[in-house]
Amino acid sequence: MTTNWRRAQLLVLLCSVGAAVAEVAQPFVLGRTLDLLLRGGDPGPWLALSAGLLLGELLLDSLTALCTGRCTAGWTAAVRSRALTGLLHCVPDRARHLTAGDVGTRLTLNAADAGAAPAARAALAASLITPVGALAALALVDVWVAACVLAGLPALALVLRTFARDTGASVAAYQRVQSEIATRLLESLDGAATIAAAGTAARERARILAPLPELAALGRRMWALHGRALGRSGVLVPALVLAATAVGGLRLASGALSVGGLLAACRYAQLTAGVGGAASLLGAVVRGRAARARTLELERLPALAYGTQDLPADGPGTLELRGVRVARDGREVLRADALRVPGGATVAVVGRGGAGKSVLVSVAGRLTDPDQGRVLLDGVPLDRLSRAALRTEVAFAFERPVLGEGTVAEAVAAGARRVPPEGVRAALAAAGADGFVRRLPRGAGTPLPAAPLSGGEHQRLGLARAFAHAGRLLIMDDATSSLDTATEHEVDRALRRSPRPGTRLVVAHRPSVADRADLVIWLEDGRVRAVAPHRELWHTADYRAVFGAGTATGERGRRAEGTGRSAPEEVRP
Numbered sequence: 001m002t003t004n005w006r007r008a009q010l011l012v013l014l015c016s017v018g019a020a021v022a023e024v025a026q027p028f029v030l031g032r033t034l035d036l037l038l039r040g041g042d043p044g045p046w047l048a049l050s051a052g053l054l055l056g057e058l059l060l061d062s063l064t065a066l067c068t069g070r071c072t073a074g075w076t077a078a079v080r081s082r083a084l085t086g087l088l089h090c091v092p093d094r095a096r097h098l099t100a101g102d103v104g105t106r107l108t109l110n111a112a113d114a115g116a117a118p119a120a121r122a123a124l125a126a127s128l129i130t131p132v133g134a135l136a137a138l139a140l141v142d143v144w145v146a147a148c149v150l151a152g153l154p155a156l157a158l159v160l161r162t163f164a165r166d167t168g169a170s171v172a173a174y175q176r177v178q179s180e181i182a183t184r185l186l187e188s189l190d191g192a193a194t195i196a197a198a199g200t201a202a203r204e205r206a207r208i209l210a211p212l213p214e215l216a217a218l219g220r221r222m223w224a225l226h227g228r229a230l231g232r233s234g235v236l237v238p239a240l241v242l243a244a245t246a247v248g249g250l251r252l253a254s255g256a257l258s259v260g261g262l263l264a265a266c267r268y269a270q271l272t273a274g275v276g277g278a279a280s281l282l283g284a285v286v287r288g289r290a291a292r293a294r295t296l297e298l299e300r301l302p303a304l305a306y307g308t309q310d311l312p313a314d315g316p317g318t319l320e321l322r323g324v325r326v327a328r329d330g331r332e333v334l335r336a337d338a339l340r341v342p343g344g345a346t347v348a349v350v351g352r353g354g355a356g357k358s359v360l361v362s363v364a365g366r367l368t369d370p371d372q373g374r375v376l377l378d379g380v381p382l383d384r385l386s387r388a389a390l391r392t393e394v395a396f397a398f399e400r401p402v403l404g405e406g407t408v409a410e411a412v413a414a415g416a417r418r419v420p421p422e423g424v425r426a427a428l429a430a431a432g433a434d435g436f437v438r439r440l441p442r443g444a445g446t447p448l449p450a451a452p453l454s455g456g457e458h459q460r461l462g463l464a465r466a467f468a469h470a471g472r473l474l475i476m477d478d479a480t481s482s483l484d485t486a487t488e489h490e491v492d493r494a495l496r497r498s499p500r501p502g503t504r505l506v507v508a509h510r511p512s513v514a515d516r517a518d519l520v521i522w523l524e525d526g527r528v529r530a531v532a533p534h535r536e537l538w539h540t541a542d543y544r545a546v547f548g549a550g551t552a553t554g555e556r557g558r559r560a561e562g563t564g565r566s567a568p569e570e571v572r573p
Contacts, residue, residue: 008067008074008119009075009119009121010122011063011071012064012067012068012119012126013122013126015063015064016064016125016126016127016129017129018056019056019061019064019126020126020130021129022053023057023130024129024133024268024271025053026050026053026057026267027137027263027264027267028141028264029046029049029050029053030050030263031141031258031261031263032046033046033047033050034259034260034263035260038259038260064123067119068119068123071118072115072116072118072119073115075114075116075117075119076111076112076114076115076116077115078115079115080107080111080115083111083295083296083298083299084298086298086299086301086303087103087298087301089301089303089304090302090303091301091302091303091304091369092362092368093362093368094301094302095301099179099183099186100186101179101180101182101183101184101186101187102180102182102183103298104182104186105178105179105182106179106294106297106298107295109175109178109291110175110291110292110294110295112291113287113290113291114288114291116284116287116288117287117288117291117292120281120285120288121285121288124285131272133271134268134269134271135149135150135153135268137264138264138265138272141261141264141265142251142256142261142265144247144251145244145248145251145257145269148240148243148244149244152236152239153272155236156236156237156240159229159236162229163225163226163228163282163283164282164286166225167225167226167283167286167287168286168289168290170218170221170222171222171286171287171291172293173218174218174219175294177211177214177215178215180211181208181211181212184207184210185208237270240269241266241269241270244266244269245269248261248262248265248269304366304368304369306385306386306387306390307381307383307385307386308384308386309385309386309389310386311377311378311380311393311472312378312379312380315343315377315379316342316343316344316472316503317344317377317378317472317502318341318342318343318376318377318378318379318503319340319341319343319364319375319503320375321336321338321339321340321363321374321375322337322338322373322374322375322376323336323338323372323373324336324337324339324363324370324372324373324374325370325372325373326356326359326363326368326370326371326526327371328359332526333359333526334359334360334370334527335526335527335528336360336373336527337528339521339531341364341503341505341521342503342518342519343378343472343503344502344503345503345504345518345519346506346516346518346519347503347505347517347518347519347520347521348507348508348514348520348521348534349361349505349507349508349521349523350508350514350521350522351522351524351546352524352546355523355524355525355526356525356526357523358478359526360521361475361477361507362477363375364473364475364505365394365396365473365475366383366390366394369383377393377473388416391416392416392417393471393472394471394472394473394475395466395469395470395471395474396466396474397466397467397474397475397477398462398479399477399478399479400459400462401458401459401462401479403448403458403461403465405447405448406447406448407442407445407446407447407448408437408443408444408445408446408448408451408461409424409444409445411448411461412427412428412444412461412464412465414465415465415468415469417468417469417471419469423468424468425444426468427464427465427467427468428444428461428464430463430464430467431463431464432460432487433460433464436457456484456487459479459480460487462479463476463480471502472502472503473502473503473505474502474505475504476504476506478507478509480513485510488510488512508520509547514534515534515535519531519532520532520533520537522537522543522546524542530543
C-alpha cells in the first residue's frame with residue numbers, strides 16, 4: 001500500500017515540475033511573440049506555443065491538486081495504520097505513560113499533519129524549480145538584470161530560514177498542548193456521572209480549558225511568524241522586482257535589450273523573487289515533521305519478540321519464576337527467586353495495593369518480560385515460545401475487558417484459538433453469563449452496541465472469552481471484582497468442573513477467593529513473603545490485615561477455618 005502513495009507523491013512532484021517548467025518557459029515565449037509583432041513578423045507559431053504552455057500549466061496544476069489529495073489521504077491512512085499497529089503490538093507496560101487523549105491526538109490531528117507532509121515536500125521541491133529556472137532564464141535574457149535579482153536573494157533565503165526555525169519549536173509545543181486538553185476532556189467524559197453528582201461542572205470546565213491560554217498564545221505566535229515571513233517577503237519581492245525593472249529599463253534605453261526581452265526579464269524577476277511564496281509549503285512541511293515525530297513514538301514502541309518453540313504436549317501447566325526482577329522508574333516492584341506453581345492448581349495472588357500483584361501475573365503470562373530472570377511454563381522459557389503457542393495456551397481475564405465489535409458470540413470467540421459455537425455456549429455458562437445473554441434481543445447473536453450491559457455483565461463476557469480460550473494457564477487479573485459473591489462462587493465451581501483443567505492464577509481481594517484456592521502467593525512490597533494455603537496464612541496478623549481484618553475479625557476467621565467455611569466477607573476492605 002505504501003508503494004501506491006509513493007507513486008502518488010512522485011506524480012505530485014512530476015506534475016508540479018511540469019507546471020513549473022511551463023511557467024518558466026512562458027515569459028520567454030511571450031517576449032519573442034511581442035518582438036515579432038513589433039517587427040511585423042509572423043507570430044503565429046510562437047503565439048500557439050504560448051497558448052499551449054498556458055493550457056498545459058492549467059492542466060498540470062489540476063493534476064497536481066488531484067494527486068495531492070490522493071497522496072495526502074493515502075499517507076495519512078498509512079501513518080495511522082503503522083502507529084496503531086505499533087501501539088497494539090507493544091509491551092503494555094511501555095505504553096502506560098500515554099494517555100487516551102494523547103494517543104487520540106496522535107492518531108487523528110498529528111497523523112493528518114504527517115500525512116500531508118509528503119505532498120507538501122514534493123510541492124516545495126518543485127516550487128524551488130521555478131525561481132532557479134527563472135534565474136537561469138533571466139541570465140540568458142540579460143546577465144545584468146539577473147545579477148541585480150541575485151543580489152537580493154540572500155535576504156529572502158534568510159526570511160525562510162528564520163521562519164522554519166522558529167515555527168518548528170512553536171508547532172511542537174502547540175501539538176503537545178492539544179494532547180493535554182484532549183486528555184483532560186476524556187478524563188471528564190469517563191467521570192461524567194461523578195461530576196454531575198458532585199455539581200463540579202464549572203470547576204471541571206475550568207480544569208479542561210486551563211491550557212487554552214497557552215494554546216492560544218502558541219497559535220498567535222505561529223500566525224505571527226507566518227505573517228512576519230509573508231510581510232518581509234512582501235516588502236522584499238516588490239523592491240527586488242522594481243530594481244530589476246529599473247536595470248532592465250536602462251538596458252532597453254541603451255539598446256542592449258528588446259521590448260520583448262524587457263517583458264521577459266520583468267516576469268523572470270517576479271518568478272525568481274517568488275521564492276518567498278514557499279513559506280506556506282515550508283510551514284506544512286515543518287508541521288508534518290513535528291507531527292510525524294509524535295506518531296513515530298507510537299510506531300516504535302517496543303514489541304515482544306517471540307521464539308519458535310512449542311510446549312510439550314502432555315504438560316500440566318507448571319509455572320516457574322526463577323530469579324525474576326522487575327523495576328519501574330528505578331524502583332524494584334517485583335522479586336521472585338524460586339516461585340513454583342504446580343500444574344493444575346488454582347493459586348490466589350494476594351497483597352496490598354502496590355504489592356506487585358498485577359506485575360507478577362503480567363510477567364507470568366508474558367505481557368511483559370522481566371528485567372532479570374526467567375519465567376517457564378512446563379519447563380519451556382516463555383520468551384522461546386512462538387506467538388501461537390503462547391497465546392493459545394495462556395489466557396487472560398481482566399477487570400475491564402475490551403470486547404471489540406460484532407456480536408456477543410463473536411466477542412467471546414475472538415482470540416488465538418478457534419472456538420466452535422458449542423464452546424461459546426459452554427464458556428457463557430461457565431462465566432454465569434448465559435442467563436442475561438438469553439434475554440438479549442437476539443441472544444448471543446445480538447450486536448454488542450445493541451446489548452445494554454451492566455459492569456458485571458460486561459465483565460462476565462470477558463470471563464467467558466478467557467474461559468473459551470483457556471489452555472494450560474488461565475490468569476485472572478481482578479477479573480471478578482464486579483461480580484457478587486454468589487456469582488463468583490458459581491464461576492469458581494464451573495472452572496473446577498471444566499473438562500480442560502489447567503493452572504489458574506487469580507488476583508484475589510476477597511478472603512473467600514483465597515480460601516477456595518489451592519495455594520496463596522502472598523506479596524508484600526514486591527517480594528514473595530509466603531506461598532501456602534489460605535488457612536495456614538490466616539493465622540498471621542499481617543496476612544489478615546491484607547483483607548482489612550483486625551483481631552476480632554481474625555478470630556471469626558479462625559473459627560470459620562475450623563468449620564471448613566471461608567472467612568466472613570465483611571472483613572473485606
